[in-house]
Amino acid sequence: MPQxxxxxxxxxxxxxxxxxxxxxxxxxxxxxIAARLDYPVDRIDDLRLAVDEACALVIADAPPDSVIxxxxxxxxxxxxxxxxxxxxxxxxxxxxxxxxxxxxxLVDDVDALISTEDRLVIVLSMHGFEVAHxxxxx
Numbered sequence: 001m002p003q004x005x006x007x008x009x010x011x012x013x014x015x016x017x018x019x020x021x022x023x024x025x026x027x028x029x030x031x032x033i034a035a036r037l038d039y040p041v042d043r044i045d046d047l048r049l050a051v052d053e054a055c056a057l058v059i060a061d062a063p064p065d066s067v068i069x070x071x072x073x074x075x076x077x078x079x080x081x082x083x084x085x086x087x088x089x090x091x092x093x094x095x096x097x098x099x100x101x102x103x104x105x106l107v108d109d110v111d112a113l114i115s116t117e118d119r120l121v122i123v124l125s126m127h128g129f130e131v132a133h134x135x136x137x138x
Contacts, residue, residue: 010074018062018085023055026070026083033072034079039128047079047126050106054083054122057093057112061120062086069119077128087120 014029016022030051034044051070058068062085073080092112093100103110109125 010072012072014068014070016068016070018059018066018068020056020059022068023052023059026055026068027051029070030072030079030081033074034126034128037074037077037079037128039077039079039126043126043128046106047081047124050103050110050124050126051081051083053099053103053106054081054110054124057099057122058083058085058120061089061093063088079126079128081124081126082121083124084115084119084121087114087118089120090114090118092120093122 010033012029012033014026016025027048031044031048034047039047055068055070062068066086068083068085071082073082092114100110103122103124107124107126109123111123113121113123115121
């Protein structure tokens with residue numbers, strides 16, 4: 001990822017064992033970053049749940065003894081989380097699954113891809129405000 005010239009841009013990286021025992025570290029980091037951005041409590045909770053769900057999807061496809069990489073990028077009030085690990089299946093999660101529906105409801109944008117290094121990458125994007133309410137009359 002190229003270095004940002006935005007003075008408000010921040011990047012935080014975590015490497016965790018691909019085990020549910022360590023997912024709380026990723027959730028806590030995401031919540032702390034969102035809190036620093038003054039996200040409302042409900043958005044922080046949504047992000048925490050989305051990171052938990054993304055980690056669960058990545059862990060389910062990870063080989064034994066692998067590592068999850070979590071990268072949180074901040075630009076302005078936008079937060080982007082990339083959760084990844086090596087992929088056993090070489091495929092992305094079904095967009096018709098319950099887990100994907102939950103992810104889509106919690107964040108502004110979610111995507112999944114297999115990187116050139118055969119890693120499953122789940123990308124979550126969120127802003128501090130409710131995007132869905134922008135079109136409603138004031």
